[in-house]
Amino acid sequence: xxxxxxxxxxxxLAPGRVEAQGQGPARRFAxxxxxxxxxxxxxxxxxxxxxxxxxxxxxxxxxxxEPQDAALLxxxxxxxxxxxxxxxxxxxxxxxxxxxxxSLIVYYSGHAKEGALRLGETRLDLEALKQRLSxxxxxxxxxxxxxxxxxxxxxxxxxxxxxxGFEILADGAQDAxxxxxxxxxxxxxxxxxxxxxxxxxFSHHLASGLRGSADRSGDRRVTLSEAYEYxxxxxxAETADTAAGAQHPTFDYDLxxxxxxxLAELGNRREGLYLPAAAPAGVYYLVEAGRGVxxxxxxxxxxxxxxxxxxxxRYQVKRRLPDRLRLGQIEVPRGRLVTLDEASLRDAPFADDxxxxxxxxLASSRFGLGVGAGFQSFFDAPTRASLFPPTALVSAELxxxxxxxxxxxxxxxxxxxxxxATLSRDALGVQLAYQFSEVDAGTSLLAEWxxxxxxxxxxxxxxxxxLYLQRRFEGDAAGIPAQHLYTFSPGLxxxxxxxxxxxxxxTARSRVHYLLYNVDExxxxxxxxxxxxxxxxx
Amino acid sequence: xxxxQLLAIASTAAAAVTLAACGNYSNExxxxxxxVPKTEELSTRLPFSASAAPDTAEYYRATxxxxxxxxxxxxxxxxxxxxxxxxxxxxxxxDERIWGPFVDRGDRSWEVRLRMSRDPASPDPAFRxxxxxxxxxxxxxxxxxxxxxxxxLYRDHGEMILDLTDARASGYPVDGFRDLARLTLRYERRHxxxxxxxxxxxxxxxxxxxxxxxxxxxxxxxxxxxxxSRRASARLTLEVRSRWxxxxxxxxxxxxxxxxxxxxxxxxxxxxxxxxxxxxxxxEYGMRREEGSAAACVFGPP
Numbered sequence: 001x002x003x004x005x006x007x008x009x010x011x012x013l014a015p016g017r018v019e020a021q022g023q024g025p026a027r028r029f030a031x032x033x034x035x036x037x038x039x040x041x042x043x044x045x046x047x048x049x050x051x052x053x054x055x056x057x058x059x060x061x062x063x064x065x066e067p068q069d070a071a072l073l074x075x076x077x078x079x080x081x082x083x084x085x086x087x088x089x090x091x092x093x094x095x096x097x098x099x100x101x102x103s104l105i106v107y108y109s110g111h112a113k114e115g116a117l118r119l120g121e122t123r124l125d126l127e128a129l130k131q132r133l134s135x136x137x138x139x140x141x142x143x144x145x146x147x148x149x150x151x152x153x154x155x156x157x158x159x160x161x162x163x164x165g166f167e168i169l170a171d172g173a174q175d176a177x178x179x180x181x182x183x184x185x186x187x188x189x190x191x192x193x194x195x196x197x198x199x200x201x202f203s204h205h206l207a208s209g210l211r212g213s214a215d216r217s218g219d220r221r222v223t224l225s226e227a228y229e230y231x232x233x234x235x236x237a238e239t240a241d242t243a244a245g246a247q248h249p250t251f252d253y254d255l256x257x258x259x260x261x262x263l264a265e266l267g268n269r270r271e272g273l274y275l276p277a278a279a280p281a282g283v284y285y286l287v288e289a290g291r292g293v294x295x296x297x298x299x300x301x302x303x304x305x306x307x308x309x310x311x312x313x314r315y316q317v318k319r320r321l322p323d324r325l326r327l328g329q330i331e332v333p334r335g336r337l338v339t340l341d342e343a344s345l346r347d348a349p350f351a352d353d354x355x356x357x358x359x360x361x362l363a364s365s366r367f368g369l370g371v372g373a374g375f376q377s378f379f380d381a382p383t384r385a386s387l388f389p390p391t392a393l394v395s396a397e398l399x400x401x402x403x404x405x406x407x408x409x410x411x412x413x414x415x416x417x418x419x420x421a422t423l424s425r426d427a428l429g430v431q432l433a434y435q436f437s438e439v440d441a442g443t444s445l446l447a448e449w450x451x452x453x454x455x456x457x458x459x460x461x462x463x464x465x466x467l468y469l470q471r472r473f474e475g476d477a478a479g480i481p482a483q484h485l486y487t488f489s490p491g492l493x494x495x496x497x498x499x500x501x502x503x504x505x506x507t508a509r510s511r512v513h514y515l516l517y518n519v520d521e522x523x524x525x526x527x528x529x530x531x532x533x534x535x536x537x538x
Numbered sequence: 539x540x541x542x543q544l545l546a547i548a549s550t551a552a553a554a555v556t557l558a559a560c561g562n563y564s565n566e567x568x569x570x571x572x573x574v575p576k577t578e579e580l581s582t583r584l585p586f587s588a589s590a591a592p593d594t595a596e597y598y599r600a601t602x603x604x605x606x607x608x609x610x611x612x613x614x615x616x617x618x619x620x621x622x623x624x625x626x627x628x629x630x631x632x633d634e635r636i637w638g639p640f641v642d643r644g645d646r647s648w649e650v651r652l653r654m655s656r657d658p659a660s661p662d663p664a665f666r667x668x669x670x671x672x673x674x675x676x677x678x679x680x681x682x683x684x685x686x687x688x689x690x691l692y693r694d695h696g697e698m699i700l701d702l703t704d705a706r707a708s709g710y711p712v713d714g715f716r717d718l719a720r721l722t723l724r725y726e727r728r729h730x731x732x733x734x735x736x737x738x739x740x741x742x743x744x745x746x747x748x749x750x751x752x753x754x755x756x757x758x759x760x761x762x763x764x765x766x767s768r769r770a771s772a773r774l775t776l777e778v779r780s781r782w783x784x785x786x787x788x789x790x791x792x793x794x795x796x797x798x799x800x801x802x803x804x805x806x807x808x809x810x811x812x813x814x815x816x817x818x819x820x821x822e823y824g825m826r827r828e829e830g831s832a833a834a835c836v837f838g839p840p
Contacts, residue, residue, distance in 0.1 A: 386565055423565065428572055428692040469563060480571055481624055485563035519564045519630070 026101035028065045029088045029139065032056040033073040033081055038111025038118035043405065047193050049074045050293055051109035051147060051203035058210045059105060062222075062264040062309055078122035085132075093138040104139035109203055112148035134179050134254070141176055141255070143224075147184040147203045149191045176257025182228060184235070185247045192239055192247055196353075197285075198293050202249055205234035208297040210264040211309045212272070220267035220307075227263050234297075264309075271332055272309040273317075274339045275300050282319050284340075289314035289329065307337065317345065318353065325350060349501060367538040368399035370507065374531025376417065376438075383525055386423060387517065388469060389436050393417035397533060409459065411444040421471075432477040439468045444493055457497040463511060465489045489513045503537035562626035570627075570635050570654050573665050575693045577616040580725055580734060581609040582753045582763060584782070595816035597790035597808035601780040604765050608736060608751050611721055614714075615698050618669045618685050619652070633658060641674060645711045649674040651681070665689040671710050682708060690728070698723045717741045719748075731756045759784040781837045786812045789837040794823055809835035 034052025036045040056072045059065040069091070071084040085106070092102045106129075111118035116125050126146075133142045184191040184202035197204045206227060208214075214222050214230030232249045239247040273286060281302040286295045295315065296308050312334040319326040328345035330338050377390035384390060395415035402408065418437040425432065446461030469485040495509030511529040516522070582605040627635040628651075638651030654667040669685035682704045689696040700721040705712045717740040726733045731754040739748040749767040764779040775795060782788030792806035809818035809830070817834035821827040 387563070423568070425565070425568060425572070428569060430572065430692060432568070469561075471563070477572075479576075479624075480568055481562075481626060483561070483563045483567070483626070485561035487560075517563075519561060520566045 026064075026103055026140070027095045028059075028063065028069065028103045028105065029092055030056070030059045030063070030065045030070040030105040030107065031073070031081070031084055031088055032059065032070065032105075032107045033076065033084075033110070033119070034108070035075050035110035035117075035119045037075060037120045038113070039121050042111045042113065042118060045110065045193060046195075047199045048109040048111075048147075050198060051200050051207075052107065054199065054207040054293070054295070055107050055109075055145070055203060057311065058207050058264065059107075061311060062210055062266060063105075064265060065105070076119060078117070078119045078124040081117075081119060081124055089138055096138055096140075102139045103141040103143065104133075104137055105143045105145070106133065107145040107147075109147040109200060112146065117146075117148070130181070141261075142179045144179070144181045145206070146181075147191055147200050149185065149189070176255055176261070178253065178255035178257070180224070180253035180255060181251065183250045186250050189247050194238070197297070201235045201238055201247060202231055204294060204297065205231040205238075207295075208234075208308075211296040211298075212264075212266055212307050213296065213298045215266065215307075220265075221262045222264040222266065224261040224263050234299075266307065266309050270335050270337055271312055272307055272337055273315075273330060273332065274337045275306040275308070276339060277303050277305045279305075279340055279342055280319070282321075284308075285318040285320075286310060287316040287318060289316055319345070324348065325353060366401050368397075368401065368505070368535045369538055370397045370399070370505075370533040370535030371395070372397070372507070372531050372533025374415070374509075374529050376527055376529045378525055378527040380525070383517075383523075388438075388525075388527070389419055389421035391417040391419045391436065391438055393438070393440070393529070393531070395440075395531065395533065397535070399535065407448045407450070409444075409446040409448060409461075411446065413440070413442045413444065415440040415442075423471075430477075432473055432480070433475050434471040434473045434477065437470045437472075441466045446493060446495075448497075455499045457499070457505075459493070459495050459497065461493045463491045463493050463513070465491065465513065467515070485517070485519065487515060487517075489515045497535070505535045505537075507533045507535060509533065564627075564630070567627055567630075567635065569691070570656070570665065572692055573689045574619050574667075575616065575689065575696060575698075575725065577613055579693055579727070580612045580616060580723065582734070583755065583761070584763070594814035595790070595808040595810035595819070597778065597780065597792060597806065598788065598810045598814050598816075600778065601763055601788075601790055604751070604778065605753075605763055608734075608753065608763075608765075611736060611738065612723065615685060615700050615721065615723055619667075639672075639674075642671070642711075647674055648672070648710055650684075662690060664691045671705065682710075684710070694728045695726045696724070717746065731761070779840055781840075783836050786814070787817075787836045789835045791840050807832075807835075809837075 032052050032055050034049040036048045038045070052072065052074060056070060060067050060070050069088075071088060073080055073084060088104065092104055095102050108117055112126065115127060116123040117129070130144070133144055184200065191200060191202065193200050194204070199207075205213075209227045209230035210222050212222065214226040216226050216229070228249070228251055235249055236246055275284065275298065279300060281300055284298045284300060286297070286308060287293065288295050295310060298306050298308050300306050310332050312332050314329065314331050317326075317328045317330055317340060325348045326345040327348045328340075330340065332338050372395045374393050374395065375390065376393055378384050378388050393415040394417065395413055397411055397413040400410045416437075416439045418435065421434060421436050423432040423434060424430075442463050442465035444461050444463040446459040448457050448459045450457050465488065467485070467487050467489055469487075470482060472482045473480040491511050491513030493509060493511050495507055497505045497507040499505050509529075509531050511531075513527050513529070515525045515527060517525050584602055584605045625637060627637055628639075629636040634653065634655040636651060636653050639649040640651065642648040642650050648671055650669065650671045652667065652669050654665050656665050666688050667686065668683045670681040670683050672681045673679040683701070684705055685698060685700045687696060687698040700715075700718075700723075702712045702715055702719055704710075718738065719741045720737075720739040722735075722737040724733075724735045734751075734753040734755075736751040737748070738750070740746050747768045749765055751763070751765045753764075754762040760781075760783050762779065762781045764777070766778075767776045768774070776792065777794075778790060778792045780788060780790040787810060789807070789809045794806070805820065805822045807818065807820040808816055809832070811817050811834075816830065818830035818832050819827065820832075
């Protein structure tokens with residue numbers, strides 16, 4: 001779930017050759033922005049920039065926006081946003097002077113709070129932006145898309161409708177002019193992110209819809225109405241069971257002219273995936289290979305074929321069944337449609353989910369329990385010889401994942417070990433045999449960076465431990481009373497985990513610690529540990 | 539509370555408690571503890587442990603009794619030091635260790651402690667110690683010494699002086715020591731023969747001033763125990779010197795006389811075989827008596 005407000009508004013596309021049937025060609029411009037950071041009083045989002053990249057790609061591939069007419073801003077400031085908007089509007093004005101019809105799409109995914117878009121530590125007043133798009137933008141048609149929490153507030157005063165779809169009726173005028181706003185949620189709802197989709201629900205389904213999933217009529221064009229209906233239905237359905245509750249996109253428009261606006265033109269594009277009628281029904285996810293990002297999602301019904309427009313490249317195909325996944329790989333050559341062969345898919349456990357983030361959700365629960373063994377040794381030789389000998393340890397660890405923030409792990413560990421050693425007291429000319437024992441109880445806070453789709457997880461963090469060290473003398477020295485040391489020790493941890501599947505992970509870890517010894521004298525000591533552990537998700 | 543604040547507080551607390559180590563994990567303490575002599579290292583070991591039967595040599599039995607008395611004195615002294623070996627120091631400051639204060643088990647109105655110190659600039663003696671007592675309760679009650687002395691490293695030599703003068707004057711309970719006023723025990727174990735000497739001074743009541751002892755032990759088990767006991771009331775001095783070989787056979791020479799004229803005093807001689815039975819007896823005091831042959835003695839005259 002996206003903790004901060006996401007704000008999605010759809011700006012009405014002016015009818016042009018691409019947008020509306022029977023209209024002359026229009027030139028489209030797009031400002032696409034995504035900000036994961038929303039300021040100190042918000043939690044960082046995970047997928048806002050990914051959302052923006054998806055929308056940018058769809059608009060430039062299928063939405064009729066030339067790459068040079070599209071500005072993509074990722075984690076930039078409000079000043080940068082307004083500067084990019086200024087630049088695009090100048091170019092819109094120049095195109096208009098040349099007799100071209102123009103449309104401007106403004107998309108934002110990120111935090112919004114207290115009536116402002118949150119671009120990092122900067123603010124962009126939402127009402128002011130709306131007024132600019134409504135009254136002062138030179139484009140014939142303006143479409144605003146805001147994917148942010150409580151984004152519906154932008155439509156509240158305009159009597160926005162919270163509904164599954166709409167039709168913009170033509171009033172006879174050929175040249176549409178006006179403003180359309182779409183938001184990802186209503187004024188009192190959160191907009192949510194999904195780890196399983198590696199994106200925001202609304203933006204994901206909007207992008208999928210534009211790639212063909214929303215082509216209800218089958219005419220190889222996705223209109224604004226189709227795209228919104230599809231995104232609305234999928235968003236409501238998938239958020240209904242989330243902790244934050246159902247999320248209802250909203251729309252509003254002030255448009256005159258031919259309103260059946262085409263947002264995506266699929267007919268001229270021959271790159272993508274074809275699902276034949278015989279392919280099993282279900283939801284298919286197309287995941288960019290290597291990035292773990294869902295490019296498109298398509299609901300295929302039995303007996304119907306579907307086409308999804310995709311950029312050339314390699315994708316993993318995933319279909320989710322109640323007890324397993326069906327996975328496969330395809331390569332979409334440039335300018336060609338690839339037909340999915342069901343026989344090329346294989347059954348796989350949920351742990352093998354290729355979606356970035358989904359593996360973290362599906363393959364691992366919030367808790368993990370591990371057992372392991374390791375070796376501990378102090379850095380300097382005199383300490384090893386006279387105080388704390390090198391020791392093998394066995395350990396157990398409880399992990400709480402996504403604690404404090406995503407990909408942070410809070411771990412509690414307990415270790416114990418023992419060894420025999422000899423203490424030389426040269427001044428006395430004696431060798432004293434003793435049994436050294438140690439018990440450690442530690443707590444760690446680790447940051448993880450899942451790689452390779454989450455199968456390899458390096459981590460780095462800090463640890464704080466309580467140590468109980470003891471030695472009991474033996475033989476001729478048995479009369480010497482046992483000695484103990486209780487102390488705390490801070491340290492650093494680095495390691496690498498490899499997910500074996502079925503909820504198991506193998507971890508190799510190293511630690512370095514500081515210890516203050518202050519009995520005979522104050523000495524700052526350091527020790528290192530190397531350990532391996534087998535962890536299972538609870 | 540925000541998570542960031544929670545993390546900051548936890549980090550600060552962690553930094554603070556890092557410096558809170560505690561325990562008795564000390565190599566220096568071991569040096570102190572290993573240098574305190576054990577009772578058995580300061581005790582006499584006389585030939586064969588079987589109790590002297592009535593038919594064993596008289597002076598042999600007397601030697602055993604003297605040796606037992608010697609060992610009891612040693613226990614009186616070393617028992618005060620046992621706390622060093624079996625407990626951890628209560629305080630450590632540089633080259634000094636303190637055990638206690640502990641409540642005196644015999645009288646809870648008193649506290650006792652043991653202080654040991656080491657002077658690295660003067661390795662011999664390695665340690666100085668003092669067993670002290672004071673009144674429990676009153677703040678600032680001064681500590682007085684009961685037992686003091688020096689130890690060498692790893693118990694190889696030292697001196698222990700038990701002085702009951704201040705203890706009796708202050709009321710500290712020392713009834714178990716009877717008439718003892720001062721006891722000085724010295725030991726030398728750095729070479730053979732091992733030598734233990736003890737000077738016992740009793741309270742000056744004009745009756746029994748005290749005694750002195752000297753014990754030698756060779757590596758092969760042979761040894762010697764000499765003691766001089768003085769009786770002020772009778773102005774008598776009793777000197778006994780016992781010697782034995784590794785097999786246990788031995789000879790004791792005794793002289794009894796006025797303390798002012800030790801030479802020419804009447805003698806007594808016992809020689810005994812390895813089983814303790816007398817092989818030669820000579821008495822020159824009281825009714826003169828001579829039994830057996832002096833040639834049977836394993837040792838000649840001292």
